Amino acid sequence: MTLQLFNTLSGTTEAVLPADGAALRMYACGPTVYDYGHIGNFRTFLHVDILRRTLLLAGVRVNHVMNITDVDDKIIRNAAEAKLSLDEYTAKYTQSFLEDLDALGIQRPEHMPRATEHINEMVKLIETLANRGLAYKTEDGSWYFSIAKFPTYGQLSKKDFEGIEDGARVDVDEYEKDTVRDFALWKAPKPGEHHWDTALGPGRPGWHIECSAMAMQILGPSFDLHAGGEDLMFPHHENEIAQSECATGVQFARHWMHVRFLLVEGKKMSKSEGNFYTLRDLLLKGYKVSAIRYLLVSVPYHHQMNFTFDGLTDATVAVEKLRTFHTRLTTVARTGADSTKWSERVAQADAEFTTALEDDLNTARALAPIFELLRFCNGHLDKTGNTASAGDIAATLALLEKFDSIFAILEDRDAETTRTALAWAEAEGRAGEASADLVSSMAFTDAAIDALVAERTEAKKTRNFARADAIRKELAEKNILIEDSKDGVRWKRR
Ligand code: AMP
Numbered sequence: 001m002t003l004q005l006f007n008t009l010s011g012t013t014e015a016v017l018p019a020d021g022a023a024l025r026m027y028a029c030g031p032t033v034y035d036y037g038h039i040g041n042f043r044t045f046l047h048v049d050i051l052r053r054t055l056l057l058a059g060v061r062v063n064h065v066m067n068i069t070d071v072d073d074k075i076i077r078n079a080a081e082a083k084l085s086l087d088e089y090t091a092k093y094t095q096s097f098l099e100d101l102d103a104l105g106i107q108r109p110e111h112m113p114r115a116t117e118h119i120n121e122m123v124k125l126i127e128t129l130a131n132r133g134l135a136y137k138t139e140d141g142s143w144y145f146s147i148a149k150f151p152t153y154g155q156l157s158k159k160d161f162e163g164i165e166d167g168a169r170v171d172v173d174e175y176e177k178d179t180v181r182d183f184a185l186w187k188a189p190k191p192g193e194h195h196w197d198t199a200l201g202p203g204r205p206g207w208h209i210e211c212s213a214m215a216m217q218i219l220g221p222s223f224d225l226h227a228g229g230e231d232l233m234f235p236h237h238e239n240e241i242a243q244s245e246c247a248t249g250v251q252f253a254r255h256w257m258h259v260r261f262l263l264v265e266g267k268k269m270s271k272s273e274g275n276f277y278t279l280r281d282l283l284l285k286g287y288k289v290s291a292i293r294y295l296l297v298s299v300p301y302h303h304q305m306n307f308t309f310d311g312l313t314d315a316t317v318a319v320e321k322l323r324t325f326h327t328r329l330t331t332v333a334r335t336g337a338d339s340t341k342w343s344e345r346v347a348q349a350d351a352e353f354t355t356a357l358e359d360d361l362n363t364a365r366a367l368a369p370i371f372e373l374l375r376f377c378n379g380h381l382d383k384t385g386n387t388a389s390a391g392d393i394a395a396t397l398a399l400l401e402k403f404d405s406i407f408a409i410l411e412d413r414d415a416e417t418t419r420t421a422l423a424w425a426e427a428e429g430r431a432g433e434a435s436a437d438l439v440s441s442m443a444f445t446d447a448a449i450d451a452l453v454a455e456r457t458e459a460k461k462t463r464n465f466a467r468a469d470a471i472r473k474e475l476a477e478k479n480i481l482i483e484d485s486k487d488g489v490r491w492k493r494r
């Protein structure tokens with residue numbers, strides 16, 4: 001299996017393999033920790049996780065870096081308003097970001113450098129650019145990169161930069177998308193502003209230089225792959241290329257992956273539209289983290305995604321179906337000879353699953369054979385009274401394991417994640433935002449529910465139906481449903 005991935009830089013689909021034959025060196029732009037991560041951010045981080053997991057499945061080792069941007073205009077402004085140091089301000093959001101990554105089943109990259117811990121490398125990089133005549137200092141003590149001196153500026157975004165104004169500058173971190181200007185490498189502090197005293201003078205790094213410095217320090221001047229959301233292609237990634245390649249004289253990243261944007265109900269997500277959601281907002285509304293992960297990854301990265309609440313409800317059902325199928329396979333009787341048809345179906349689903357992922361990480365296409373197999377196997381098990389051969393069951397479970405090494409939704413951590421979100425909301429004074437249904441279904445711990453379910457089973461055995469019914473009713477009122485089946489009693493939170 002070799003992953004073929006679209007490369008924004010070359011405009012073609014290419015194999016992703018480590019140039020050094022050892023580990024794939026990849027860098028993905030991480031969060032700016034000025035607030036909680038929203039579902040658009042997590043769509044991008046989740047697809048980078050799908051990339052990482054697919055490479056690991058293909059037997060490719062990875063050396064993956066994701067930065068934490070813990071200094072920028074907004075952070076400095078917000079920290080000053082909150083009367084906190086930068087560290088105090090960003091620690092809270094860095095911690096919540098890591099918690100959200102874990103909750104969503106996003107594997108931690110090998111390296112997660114914080115920008116403020118790499119100021120020295122940034123200063124050195126800017127000095128190199130200055131020595132080569134590519135960076136200049138302005139009267140206020142800031143440093144800029146001179147884009148006119150980099151003839152291939154625009155190679156990534158393929159923008160036409162005819163007639164760019166030589167020396168026109170931009171110094172804010174929040175860019176207008178189409179302004180092509182010399183960009184700030186180092187920004188002189190405004191009076192009273194947080195700054196570092198360095199050989200360049202007092203100041204702080206511009207946003208672009210952070211990624212170049214940290215990527216090259218950890219991965220070397222030239223590495224395999226760079227990823228981020230599509231909004232970063234210009235100017236952020238274009239500027240990373242310009243300043244890195246001017247400093248080193250070698251190609252910065254060979255392969256560029258851009259995840260397309262997430263819209264909500266057809267519109268750009270924004271606080272003013274009232275359609276802005278963090279992961280935590282959705283958990284407090286009662287949606288399960290597994291359904292959120294499933295929905296965000298099921299639309300391939302190279303398609304724009306329209307997030308809807310109907311889609312999230314469908315995703316909840318899909319996850320439930322897959323889990324029920326998995327449980328069924330682990331509990332059915334394993335007898336008899338292999339069924340040729342069954343074995344063929346598993347082999348076919350396996351091949352189609354792998355081919356779809358190899359083909360530019362087509363997650364939507366990868367899901368189709370899994371659901372086809374689920375329908376086939378469930379039909380077969382219904383007919384045979386829940387029996388299949390040990391070999392067929394083992395092969396199917398192995399495929400589900402492979403599926404889950406990418407999609408990561410079979411293990412049920414939903415209640416635990418929701419409970420943590422409720423505790424967080426309580427601590428933040430936001431408990432009122434939790435849906436009433438959610439609060440009632442979470443009032444019971446899993447162990448308490450297990451105990452009540454066991455008591456009900458016992459009550460039924462001793463023909464104490466009044467008690468058995470009372471328990472069912474009590475649980476139903478808390479949005480916990482009991483299902484009696486041939487295989488025993490199961491419960492779930494609605
Ligand atoms: P930020 O924290 O704003 O620097 O963004 C972190 C990551 O999320 C970047 O890779 C962005 O490109 C990405 N991102 C931001 N908004 C969206 C969105 N609506 N859809 C997909 N990715 C996004």
Ligand code: ZN
Binds near residue numbers: 028029030
């Ligand atoms: Zn970056």
